[in-house]
Amino acid sequence: MVEIKTAAEREAMREAGRVVAAALAAVRAHAAAGVSLLELNETAAAVISAAGARSAFLHYRPAFAPTPFPAVICTSVNEVIVHGIPDGYRLRSGDLLSVDCGAYLDGWAGDAAISLVVGRARPQDLELIATAEAALGAAVAACVPGDRLGDVGHAVALAGRRAGYGVLADFGGHGIGRAMHEDPHVPNHGRPGRGMVLRPGLVLAIEPMFVAGGAGAYLTAPDGWALSSADGSRAAHVEHTVAVTEDGPRVLTLP
Template identity: 40%
Template sequence: MSITYKDAEGVQGMRTAGRLASEVLDYLTPHIKPGITTREIDRLAAECMKKQGSVSATLGYQPSGYPPYPASLCTSVNHVVCHGIPNDKPLKKGDIVNVDVTVIKDGWFGDTSRMFMVGEVSIAAKRLCQLTYDAMWHGIVQVKPGMHLGDIGASIQKFAESNGFSVVREFCGHGIGRTFHEDPQVLHYGKPGTLEELKPGMTFTIEPMINAGRKEVKELGSDGWTIVTKDHSLSAQWEHTVLVTETGYEVMTLSAGSPPPPPFVNA
C-alpha cells in the first residue's frame, strides 16, 4: 500500500482545496429547493468553481471500465446511493439529495458531500439524514495516530446498525491528495484494531453511505455510474476529507456554511 504523507505545504494545499469544495456547497444551499433540476445545480456549481479558480475533478473523470463522467458534481436523489448524474428532472418537496463535490486547486484535491432536504421531508428521511451525519462523525472522532482504519469502520457500523440502518459495503472512503483516489481505502464497517495504522500526514475521506433498508445495492440501467439501493429504500451519505495530525484529526473540508459537528463530538 503506497500511502502518501502530506508535509506542511501539502497540508496547506489540501486545506485550501477542501475549503473551496465546501464553499461550492455553501453557494448551492439556497438554490436547492422544490422545482430546481439537478442539472441546474450542476451548472451553478460549475459557475462557482470558475469564480474560485478551481476545476471539477469529476467532469470527464474516467476510471478503468467506466465511461467519462459527464458533470461537475454528483447528485444522488432518494434511493440513489452514489454517483447520480445530474439531469432535467425537477426536485420535488420531500426529496433528499446528496450533492458530492470534488475540486482541484493548484494540483490538490478537495472532496466533500452533504445531504439536502428539499422542502418538508418525512420524519423517516430526516432521521436517516441526521443519523448518517452522526455516523460520519463517529468515524471522524476515531482518527488519531496509533488508531487503525478498522476503528473508523467499526464505529460507523456499530452506530448505524444500532439505529436500525445498514452500511453499504461496495463503496468506501479513500486517500486523497494530488490524485483523486489514492491509498488507503477507508471502509465504513469492520473490526476495531484492524487494517492500516493511522499516522500523521495521512489524508483521506470518510463518507459513509447508509441505507434505511437493506445494505445491497445495484447499478441502475446503462449510464455506467448510478448506484441505487436494491430494495428501493432511501439512502444518505455525508463526506469530509480529514488529516491525521500529531494529536488527532483536522477536518479539511470546512467552510462558513458547514453544518456544526454533533454535540457528542465536543463532549
C-alpha cells in the same frame, strides 16, 4: 502506495477543501422545489471556476465506469445512493438529495458530500441524514495517530447498524492528495484495532453511505454510474476530507 502529506501540503489541501465546501453550500442554498439537477450542477461549476479551481469529477473515468463522468457534482435523489448524474429532473418537495463534489486547486484535491431534504421533510429522512452525519463525526474522531483504519470503518458501521440501516459493503472512502482517489481504501466497516496504523500526515476522504432498508443491497443504473437501493428505500451520503495530525483529526472540507 500511501502518501504522507507535510504540514504545508495539508494547508494546500485545506484551500481545495474550502472550494468544495463553498460549492456545496451554494448548491444547498439553491436546492428547492422546481430547480433542476442540471441547474445545481451549473451552480457548483460557477463556484469552482470563480475560485480558480477545476472539477475533480468532470471527465473522470474510474475502472468500473463505462464512460467518463459528465458533470462537476453527483446528484443522488431518494433511492439513489451515490454517483447520480445531474439531468433535467426538477426537485420536488420532500426529495432527499445527496450531493458529492470534488475539486483541484493548485494541484491538490478536496472531496466532500452532503445530504439534505428539499422542502417539507419526512422525519424518517431527517433521522437517516442525522445518523449518517453522526457516523461521519465518529469516524473523524477515530482519525488520531496510533488508531487503525479498522477503527474508522467500525465507527461508521456501528452507527448505521445500531439505527437499523443498510451499510454498503463494497463502497467507502479513500486516501486523497494530488489525486482524488489514492490509497488506502477506507471501508465503511471494520474491526477495531485492525488494519493500517494511522500516522500524522495521512489524509482520508471518509464517506458513510446508509440505506434506510436494512439489507444495504444496491443496483447499478444502466449508465454504469448511479447506485440505487435494491429495495427502493431512501439513502444518505455524507463525506469530509480529513487529515490525521499530531494534534488530532483536522477536517479540511469545512466552510
